[in-house]
Amino acid sequence: MSNKEAKAHSLLFMFMFLFVLNFSLSQVDDLELLLSFKSSINDPSGFLSNWNSSTPLCMWHGITCNNFSRVKVIDLVKKNISGIISSSIFYLVEIETINLSNNQLLGEIPKDLASSVSLRYLNFSNNHLTGEVPKFSFSLEILDLWGNLLSGKIPSQIGACSNLQELDLGGNNLEGRIPSSISNISRLQILTLACNKLVGRIPRALTKMKSLKWISFGYNNFSGEIPQELVGLVSLSFLDLAYNNLSGQIPSSLGNLTNLQHLLLFGNKLTGLLPRSIFGLKKLIEIDLSDNYLFGEIPELIIKLQSLEILYLFLNDFTGKIPNALASLPRLHVINLSSNSLIGEIPSLICNLTSIVVIALADNNLSGIIPPCPGNISKSLTVLDLWKNSVHGPILETFGQDCGLRNLNFQGNKLEGSLPRSLANCRNLEFVDIGNNKLNGSFPYWLYTLPELQVLGLRSNKLRGVLHSSKTSHPFPKLRILDLANNEFTGPLPKGIIKNMKAMINLKEQQSSTQYMRGIYYPYHFNLTVKGFYIKLYETTTTFASIDLSNNNFHGEIPSVIGKLSSLRGLNLSHNSLSGHIPTSMGNLTNLEWLDLSSNMLTGQIPSKLIDMTFLTFLNLSNNQLTGPIPQGKHFNTFENGSYEGNLALCGFPLLKACNNDGRKQSPSFLKEADDSETKINFGWKVVLIGYGCGLIFGVVVGYVTFKNGEPKWFVTLYHVKYHGKGRR
Numbered sequence: 001m002s003n004k005e006a007k008a009h010s011l012l013f014m015f016m017f018l019f020v021l022n023f024s025l026s027q028v029d030d031l032e033l034l035l036s037f038k039s040s041i042n043d044p045s046g047f048l049s050n051w052n053s054s055t056p057l058c059m060w061h062g063i064t065c066n067n068f069s070r071v072k073v074i075d076l077v078k079k080n081i082s083g084i085i086s087s088s089i090f091y092l093v094e095i096e097t098i099n100l101s102n103n104q105l106l107g108e109i110p111k112d113l114a115s116s117v118s119l120r121y122l123n124f125s126n127n128h129l130t131g132e133v134p135k136f137s138f139s140l141e142i143l144d145l146w147g148n149l150l151s152g153k154i155p156s157q158i159g160a161c162s163n164l165q166e167l168d169l170g171g172n173n174l175e176g177r178i179p180s181s182i183s184n185i186s187r188l189q190i191l192t193l194a195c196n197k198l199v200g201r202i203p204r205a206l207t208k209m210k211s212l213k214w215i216s217f218g219y220n221n222f223s224g225e226i227p228q229e230l231v232g233l234v235s236l237s238f239l240d241l242a243y244n245n246l247s248g249q250i251p252s253s254l255g256n257l258t259n260l261q262h263l264l265l266f267g268n269k270l271t272g273l274l275p276r277s278i279f280g281l282k283k284l285i286e287i288d289l290s291d292n293y294l295f296g297e298i299p300e301l302i303i304k305l306q307s308l309e310i311l312y313l314f315l316n317d318f319t320g321k322i323p324n325a326l327a328s329l330p331r332l333h334v335i336n337l338s339s340n341s342l343i344g345e346i347p348s349l350i351c352n353l354t355s356i357v358v359i360a361l362a363d364n365n366l367s368g369i370i371p372p373c374p375g376n377i378s379k380s381l382t383v384l385d386l387w388k389n390s391v392h393g394p395i396l397e398t399f400g401q402d403c404g405l406r407n408l409n410f411q412g413n414k415l416e417g418s419l420p421r422s423l424a425n426c427r428n429l430e431f432v433d434i435g436n437n438k439l440n441g442s443f444p445y446w447l448y449t450l451p452e453l454q455v456l457g458l459r460s461n462k463l464r465g466v467l468h469s470s471k472t473s474h475p476f477p478k479l480r481i482l483d484l485a486n487n488e489f490t491g492p493l494p495k496g497i498i499k500n501m502k503a504m505i506n507l508k509e510q511q512s513s514t515q516y517m518r519g520i521y522y523p524y525h526f527n528l529t530v531k532g533f534y535i536k537l538y539e540t541t542t543t544f545a546s547i548d549l550s551n552n553n554f555h556g557e558i559p560s561v562i563g564k565l566s567s568l569r570g571l572n573l574s575h576n577s578l579s580g581h582i583p584t585s586m587g588n589l590t591n592l593e594w595l596d597l598s599s600n601m602l603t604g605q606i607p608s609k610l611i612d613m614t615f616l617t618f619l620n621l622s623n624n625q626l627t628g629p630i631p632q633g634k635h636f637n638t639f640e641n642g643s644y645e646g647n648l649a650l651c652g653f654p655l656l657k658a659c660n661n662d663g664r665k666q667s668p669s670f671l672k673e674a675d676d677s678e679t680k681i682n683f684g685w686k687v688v689l690i691g692y693g694c695g696l697i698f699g700v701v702v703g704y705v706t707f708k709n710g711e712p713k714w715f716v717t718l719y720h721v722k723y724h725g726k727g728r729r
């Protein structure tokens with residue numbers, strides 16, 4: 001072999017070696033890069049356990065290779081992995097898809113993201129990533145970073161990512177304005193920036209983005225007017241600008257968005273009339289303009305929206321009548337026109353609409369009678385809320401065998417007559433509130449057997465008579481809230497009913513099924529009277545129980561079986577003619593938070609066992625004929641004179657009169673909490689801020705809202721829990 005030949009040979013050999021080496025190195029590279037990724041991850045469920053050299057790379061869990069045995073996909077969705085994301089994965093040469101959503105990943109998104117030239121799909125949604133939105137590679141088509149803790153501004157470099165089709169930065173803490181360069185992403189179809197802290201105007205330049213189908217900017221702090229220019233977005237089908245600070249009118253140019261299906265502008269400061277042009281949008285499925293300052297009439301023109309399923313216009317200043325045209329929209333599921341100034345009669349909507357689920361017309365000035373449906377009310381109707389109107393006349397027997405109602409709220413009207421027996425046909429009823437009307441007749445014992453009934457509110461009517469014992473062994477099996485206050489009931493307290501109310505004896509979490517019917521959420525609202533003012537109660541699931549029988553004519557003794565209702569949180573028997581002793585068994589009501597037995601004729605001593613009621617924060621035993629020492633200890637030291645005044649001969653703290661053999665020093669009353677005033681209730685209840693937290697996805701449990709005058713804003717936000725399912729794609 002000549003020198004030359006040898007050289008050539010060795011060169012060739014070197015080349016071959018390099019070639020082979022290179023080929024295998026590339027796989028080794030992928031393997032090393034993935035192991036490096038794994039080394040910064042905690043994997044408690046062991047999903048990554050086969051990521052080791054004894055298993056072929058392409059068989060590793062969550063890994064998919066391409067035809068050349070190179071890693072193409074990493075899919076570790078919802079694998080409970082935590083730790084930080086190593087930059088190594090962005091150096092996988094042929095990686096196209098990375099989906100690490102729904103894990104517990106922390107730290108920043110590595111800057112090296114910009115280095116990848118093959119990556120098309122990146123999904124880090126629902127993790128705990130922090131830091132800024134990094135620059136990213138131009139090859140990306142889909143980027144989903146929803147539901148992390150990213151902060152800072154949206155980088156203006158984003159405009160250069162011309163391949164992006166879907167960009168989701170929602171549910172973070174991003175600030176500042178939307179960079180106008182964003183309008184250079186001409187292929188973008190889906191843009192989600194909802195649930196951040198973005199400010200400034202909605203950029204007019206968006207109009208250049210002819211491919212946009214989906215704009216979700218809700219729950220930010222955008223201000224100014226809705227730009228007329230949005231008119232150019234011919235493909236747009238979803239427009240969400242809800243919960244911002246937008247003002248001015250709804251531009252009539254929206255009428256040019258002929259593909260629009262969802263128009264969500266709720267929770268802004270929009271004013272003016274409904275532009276007629278929007279009634280030309282034949283594809284509209286959902287209109288939500290609630291919680292604005294819109295006024296004028298809802299035009300009959302709405303009849304043109306034959307695809308409409310959901311109509312939310314509540315909390316505005318709409319006047320005039322409810323358009324009859326609504327009854328001719330065959331697909332309507334939800335109508336919520338509550339809290340406007342609508343007048344006139346309720347159209348026969350209830351009877352005609354075959355797919356209606358929710359009709360909420362509460363808090364208007366509607367009059368007339370509840371429409372007598374020729375057949376029966378629609379069997380799909382689940383919620384009928386006419387709270388706070390001026391509807392009069394009797395409630396007719398329109399509830400047929402297949403009545404599907406779950407939530408019936410007629411409270412605060414002028415309804416007369418007795419409760420219809422056909423209501424018992426509505427076997428799914430969970431919530432009935434007909435308080436503050438002019439009903440007469442007797443207690444509707446035919447409701448005893450309703451298997452799902454949780455709340456029965458009949459306060460402030462003219463119902464009378466004795467509460468009969470039940471023939472059924474467990475009347476009201478799920479009843480948790482019974483409010484019969486301010487009626488004319490007489491006779492003894494209904495011992496037979498009390499001792500068998502299963503739900504109040506041992507209340508388990510009750511799931512209310514009114515929450516999500518076909519994706520529609522409608523919580524009920526109930527007006528509880530506590531401590532002389534009102535608490536608004538909203539809930540989906542709860543363990544809350546209370547009984548209010550105050551202001552009637554009940555007499556006789558308080559039955560000791562009341563001690564069995566151990567789930568009770570509130571009990572009000574005040575302003576009756578009850579006599580005898582306070583039963584010792586009441587001490588068993590250890591969940592009780594308020595107890596009002598005032599203005600009766602109770603005698604004897606206050607049972608010392610009552611101090612076992614450790615959650616009790618409100619007690620009123622005034623105006624009875626009680627005697628003897630006031631029990632001392634625990635919560636009892638926090639009650640004031642008012643709890644006991646007007647009795648015959650009580651003694652001991654907090655009264656000035658000492659008991660004979662109780663030489664205890666009395667603590668001075670300035671130790672009381674200074675702000676135990678009317679404006680504050682603190683029962684240690686969880687007040688859940690519903691609707692504000694954008695991260696809150698179908699996680700609502702219980703909301704107690706305290707208010708005294710007017711409607712709390714939360715009334716609104718509650719209705720929008722649905723948003724979290726919708727605003728997110």
Ligand SMILES: *[C@@H]1O[C@H](CO)[C@@H](O)[C@H](O)[C@H]1NC(C)=O
Pocket residue numbers: 049050051052053054055
């Ligand atoms: C490597 O993965 C295999 C499963 O493919 C597993 O049985 C083995 O225990 C792993 N080896 C190590 C060292 O983790």
Ligand SMILES: *[C@@H]1O[C@H](CO)[C@@H](O)[C@H](O)[C@H]1NC(C)=O
Pocket residue numbers: 067
């Ligand atoms: C991969 O191989 C399959 C058949 O094995 C073939 O159908 C497919 O086109 C190949 N893909 C690429 C990107 O070469």
Ligand SMILES: *[C@@H]1O[C@H](CO)[C@@H](O)[C@H](O)[C@H]1NC(C)=O
Pocket residue numbers: 044045080082
């Ligand atoms: C997720 O991992 C944590 C520990 O990091 C563990 O406590 C938890 O039970 C795991 N959850 C599931 C659903 O595997």
Ligand SMILES: *[C@@H]1O[C@H](CO)[C@@H](O)[C@H](O)[C@H]1NC(C)=O
Pocket residue numbers: 075077097098099121123
């Ligand atoms: C992760 O993303 C890929 C790419 O779109 C997708 O095919 C896959 O279904 C996603 N995984 C899950 C569990 O959604």
Ligand SMILES: *[C@@H]1O[C@H](CO)[C@@H](O)[C@H](O)[C@H]1NC(C)=O
Pocket residue numbers: 077078099101102123125142143144166168729
């Ligand atoms: C990201 O992954 C989640 C599943 O974890 C999925 O629901 C979501 O649609 C994905 N995002 C995109 C843009 O594909």
Ligand SMILES: *[C@@H]1O[C@H](CO)[C@@H](O)[C@H](O)[C@H]1NC(C)=O
Pocket residue numbers: 159180181182184
């Ligand atoms: C948008 O793209 C054009 C042309 O490609 C360029 O001139 C302009 O500077 C870009 N605008 C922004 C705001 O990046």
Ligand SMILES: *[C@@H]1O[C@H](CO)[C@@H](O)[C@H](O)[C@H]1NC(C)=O
Pocket residue numbers: 197220221
């Ligand atoms: C909106 O911006 C104002 C002023 O910058 C700020 O006070 C307010 O808290 C912001 N609201 C939200 C919901 O971020």
Ligand SMILES: *[C@@H]1O[C@H](CO)[C@@H](O)[C@H](O)[C@H]1NC(C)=O
Pocket residue numbers: 221223224245246247
């Ligand atoms: C809301 O918009 C108004 C102008 O319409 C502006 O004066 C006000 O400062 C904005 N508020 C916030 C919190 O941005």
Ligand SMILES: *[C@@H]1O[C@H](CO)[C@@H](O)[C@H](O)[C@H]1NC(C)=O
Pocket residue numbers: 231232255256
């Ligand atoms: C919007 O529609 C109206 C009539 O429907 C039309 O006259 C007008 O030119 C349209 N505007 C744009 C910007 O397309």
Ligand SMILES: *[C@@H]1O[C@H](CO)[C@@H](O)[C@H](O)[C@H]1NC(C)=O
Pocket residue numbers: 324327328348351352374
């Ligand atoms: C509603 O139905 C009744 C008969 O059930 C019918 O007479 C009436 O015309 C219908 N109303 C509308 C607006 O469709």
Ligand SMILES: *[C@@H]1O[C@H](CO)[C@@H](O)[C@H](O)[C@H]1NC(C)=O
Pocket residue numbers: 412436459460527534
């Ligand atoms: C609550 O009930 C009281 C008395 O029953 C009534 O005066 C008040 O208007 C009711 N408030 C609401 C919001 O229903």
Ligand SMILES: *[C@@H]1O[C@H](CO)[C@@H](O)[C@H](O)[C@H]1NC(C)=O
Pocket residue numbers: 560561562563564585588
């Ligand atoms: C109250 O509880 C005690 C024990 O906790 C029990 O012996 C008694 O029977 C209970 N009384 C009533 C009325 O339930």
